[in-house]
Amino acid sequence: xxxxxxxxxxxxxxxxxxxxxxxxxxxxxxxxxxxxxxxxxxxxxxxxxxxxxxxxxxxxxxxxxxxxxxxxxxxxxxxxxxxxxxxxxxxxxxxxxxxxxxxxxxxxxxxxxxxxxxxxxxxxxxxxxxxxxxxxxxxxxxxxxxxxxxxxxxxxxxxxxxxxxxxxxxxxxxxxxxxxxxxxxxxxxxxxxxxxxxxxxxxxxxxxxxxxxxxxxxxxxxxxxxxxxxxxxxxxxxxxxxxxx
Amino acid sequence: xxxxxxxxxxxxxxxxxxxxxxxxxxxxxxxxxxxxxxxxxxxxxxxxxxxxxxxxxxxxxxxxxxxxxxxxxxxxxxxxxxxxxxxxxxxxxxxxxxxxxxxxxxxxxxxxxxxxxxxxxxxxxxxxxxxxxxxxxxxxxxxxxxxxxxxxxxxxxxxxxxxxxxxxxxxxxxxxxxxxxxxxxxxxxxxxxxxxxxxxxxxxxxxxxxxxxxxxxxxxxxxxxxxxxxxxxxxxxxxxxxxxx
DNA sequence: CCAAAAGTGTTATCGATACACCCATGT
DNA sequence: ACATGGGTGTATCGATAACACTTTTGG
Numbered sequence: 028x029x030x031x032x033x034x035x036x037x038x039x040x041x042x043x044x045x046x047x048x049x050x051x052x053x054x055x056x057x058x059x060x061x062x063x064x065x066x067x068x069x070x071x072x073x074x075x076x077x078x079x080x081x082x083x084x085x086x087x088x089x090x091x092x093x094x095x096x097x098x099x100x101x102x103x104x105x106x107x108x109x110x111x112x113x114x115x116x117x118x119x120x121x122x123x124x125x126x127x128x129x130x131x132x133x134x135x136x137x138x139x140x141x142x143x144x145x146x147x148x149x150x151x152x153x154x155x156x157x158x159x160x161x162x163x164x165x166x167x168x169x170x171x172x173x174x175x176x177x178x179x180x181x182x183x184x185x186x187x188x189x190x191x192x193x194x195x196x197x198x199x200x201x202x203x204x205x206x207x208x209x210x211x212x213x214x215x216x217x218x219x220x221x222x223x224x225x226x227x228x229x230x231x232x233x234x235x236x237x238x239x240x241x242x243x244x245x246x247x248x249x250x251x252x253x254x255x256x257x258x259x260x261x262x263x264x265x266x267x268x269x270x271x272x
Numbered sequence: 273x274x275x276x277x278x279x280x281x282x283x284x285x286x287x288x289x290x291x292x293x294x295x296x297x298x299x300x301x302x303x304x305x306x307x308x309x310x311x312x313x314x315x316x317x318x319x320x321x322x323x324x325x326x327x328x329x330x331x332x333x334x335x336x337x338x339x340x341x342x343x344x345x346x347x348x349x350x351x352x353x354x355x356x357x358x359x360x361x362x363x364x365x366x367x368x369x370x371x372x373x374x375x376x377x378x379x380x381x382x383x384x385x386x387x388x389x390x391x392x393x394x395x396x397x398x399x400x401x402x403x404x405x406x407x408x409x410x411x412x413x414x415x416x417x418x419x420x421x422x423x424x425x426x427x428x429x430x431x432x433x434x435x436x437x438x439x440x441x442x443x444x445x446x447x448x449x450x451x452x453x454x455x456x457x458x459x460x461x462x463x464x465x466x467x468x469x470x471x472x473x474x475x476x477x478x479x480x481x482x483x484x485x486x487x488x489x490x491x492x493x494x495x496x497x498x499x500x501x502x503x504x505x506x507x508x509x510x511x512x513x514x515x516x517x
Numbered sequence: 518c519c520a521a522a523a524g525t526g527t528t529a530t531c532g533a534t535a536c537a538c539c540c541a542t543g544t
Numbered sequence: 545a546c547a548t549g550g551g552t553g554t555a556t557c558g559a560t561a562a563c564a565c566t567t568t569t570g571g
Binding site: 226227249251252253254255 | 548
């Protein structure tokens, strides 16, 4: 009876989809997962994520777990969707890995998805005890088979980010260094939204954003005309824009 | 040890925020909860929701549970946010009620929030064994203390719907009868977004929506000039609108 | 004929788009 | 001097916003 409850009762985890931008490609932070076992040795990739603690809020769990797996601190994580397909943990590798690492018999896991946009030069602990974290091209996700349903989760996260960028393009500044050029910003925008922006129109549109300021400074060491740098002093996030008619 | 796991391990529930519109006010579907008990007799209100089954997807659980509690079928429920504050079930009344109704010792519950917009004349089973469902003014939520964190969940649902209406005003047609007047549509729009739309501009904007069609028919039995009726033939939901520049 | 709500058009402004040439720098 | 990417302005179009009088109907 009690045993029955244990398997009945789902566990809850969080998974963090962390995006970065290296100037060329949109990147996603993945963790290498390895299992050395009587049955099998394998190594593949997954999103940073784990089971939540007993007495822990979802947001706090996401922050804690991302920190434990990557060393990242003070990351603004935003919840975007939960995933609860009962078969999402039924792959045999996933089952074995879960039992080894959690030491629990786990019937099913409902996971809460979080996204973050971070500067790619943030210090990440790439190697910890059992895990190594690395940046991968978001593009390449189509060819990588991630653990669990993490391909699906990453895909939903990307769609979520796209929608957010359309509404509030300034969130892209989180992915860029403190000082950046208009071209970098435009490349990023176009990569995320899969668009091709016109250089002049893009400039006009971006300069309307409160807090985006041109600096009296240009990029160094470029083999052509040095582009101007910009920075974003975040004005308080504006309140819910109301449509009026 | 096993016992420890039982309390450690959170349960997962879904809660459904169902909105309707009676022509005057935005309404929310709530369920009366009663507990008659040695300790206390009380009665208050909550969102329709319950613990998910072992082998059940979140979306299916939401559909099933809403049906069980209200008789509603074929309702399009949309997941909008999950709530996992460990204290969300710690109110004494909520604890007692949970133990009585679920017959489980429940440590904590993470709940997944769903919203639906439905026509208010849909047949609802207002009385079932332990529950009675009724429509309440959304306005009045400020003065009703719902069970658990359901005030917060309802608030987030409302904000979610507002954002959705701004982006895709045609979702409002789900709240209106098959034939409706422009004034009804405008009232609804303004109630949801807390705006005051200009009659003429509103008409122009709405008539751009593909699928919204004026009928050769007017409302009957009104003590003034009879307004024209409109209907919405849903063209396939348009695909993700891409921003281009 | 009065009260109540329906219906209807024009103008001004703003934001979005399309588009091409000269400029600064390093080699 | 040349190759590379940087920087800049104008004209058009469509969407939004402001705004007021006449029409229909029931009582």
